[in-house]
Amino acid sequence: MKLHALSPLERQDLIKQYAKSFSERAKQHDEEQSFPFENIEELKMIGYTSLSLPKTLGGQGIPLTEWLKLQELIATADGSTSLSIGWHMGIVSELNQKNWPDSVLTHVTKKISQNGFLLNTAATEPDTGSPTRGGKPTTQAKKVGSDWVLSGRKSFTSMVPALDFILVSASMDDDQVGYFLIEKGASGVRVEETWNTIAMRGTASHDLILENVKIPHDHLVELVVPGKKSPSGWLLHIPACYLGIAQAAQTEAVSFASTYSPNSLPGPIKDIPAVQSKIGENEADLIQARYLLYGVSAKWDAATDEERLEMQSELGVAKYHVVNAAQKIVDRAMRVVGAQSLFTSNPLQRYYRDVRAGLHNPPMDDRTLVLLAQSLFN
Structure with a gap:
């Protein structure tokens, strides 16, 4: 059964049903510090990951209040699963407000709506701390011909083992800071398993390592000012x-x-x-x-x-x-x-x-x- 065909209360009931299995697995994932792939796959299967995607982009565009209640229900079973998928749900909910290149936006949103692809941002770095504090990323993006080449290290990359798309913040030669879209499997991208915490162990928020990662010119999707962000x-x-x-x-x-x-x-x-x-x-x-x-x-x-x-x-x-x-x-x-x-x-x-x-x-x-x-x- 797909969530998009249900009423808000029916959606809550279905999430409660799946949350039972999330709860049963939570202890094991916490003790093993393993990522709850099963939970994420089940959420994909019932169409959860496109619920917050705007209707104009192929999703269901449900109100913030409704999907927050679903996030709360998931968290009663497994906090790590809720926090992990919450980043994806939030980011995709405002994609209709972004000025991404049309071809890139269409590609990403089609994969999310039809295949359940997952998206998250990699913005935190060991040297800068939380990006909300205004630190400029040390990850560098250099223009090589018509392409971009990125190198750097990102920390706290939640859900990284399951991500299909990653928005990476990087500094450019002209002193600007931008977000670049990197796809899973790109050459030079690897994950270093550094997530060794006592809390939210199942989020698998490992370090993302970028070593001369080449991406197309139009994958620079946004220019930003560090520490300056509209309310979300x-x-x-x-x-x-x-x-x-x-x-x-x-x-x-x-x-x-x-x-x-x-x-x-x-x-x-x-x-x-x-x-x-x-x-x-x-x-x-x-x-x-x-x-x-x-x-x-x-x-x-x-x-x-x-x-x-x-x-x-x-x-x-x-x-x-x-x-x-x-x-x-x-x-x-x-x-x-x-x-x-x-x-x-x-x-x-x-x-x-x-x-x-x-x-x-x-x-x-x-x-x-x-x-x-x-x-x-x-």
Whole structure:
């Protein structure tokens, strides 16, 4: 069954069905630090990867709010899968706003809509840190005849084992910075398996190595100014992911509290006021986080292009509040479960590690808070 033929609620039901198998595989992928190829292939099979692609480009063009809810559902099963596919979903959602060469745009979007091809950006580098900070890429693009030749190293290239297209930022001889489209299998492209973290281990965010990679002249698809970017509603896939992880932690805590009954008590620990208080705090935070996240996304869906340019603060605040709430929710869930939450057999310890990664996804907390303050002083 394909998602495009279903209603929004039916899409959620189908994603929930597939999420069951994602959840069953999550422990293995985390322990082995392996990429969840099966999950990605199943999402392709049901047409998930073209849902956010604009209709004018052959996709379904579903609203941001709708696909964020699907991202949250995926994250309740496996945060790494949600975060990985979220980058693709977000980038392709705004391809109709790009001034790419027609032949390149047609080629890419046709592959995405008909074959489920995957796209992500490689912009972070060891020497520059997050591209949102404004660092100029050390990756170089040189004009050789009518072609471009790229050399450099990119880090944090999420989902790189499964990518078909990669947008690479590079500096040019004229001091400009551009994004270049590289296709899977291009000569000189290799992956160095450097992803050795304790969080989001299944994203396979390895280093991408470019060694004299030759690409056609029209694969320079965009010129940019480092650190200068218009607001992007699709980046809300990040808090949606961590909200899903927080929900999974709450569900685990409720299940444990409902069944765990030490012989010192007449019944399960769910009857203890202190446990009820923690579960209640978590539910309150989840409700608040959802209202904020989906309130901002609904405003984005209804806004004009001009109105969206004024939404940077709201987008940043949504990420800030939701991700920080997720940290607290997972922590409280672990307090409910106690020392058993630290066992490697318990998913809570994975949620605890994974949810920490949200602090290091853009925009960073300090940047959001400084921009808010500056908007008041200006």
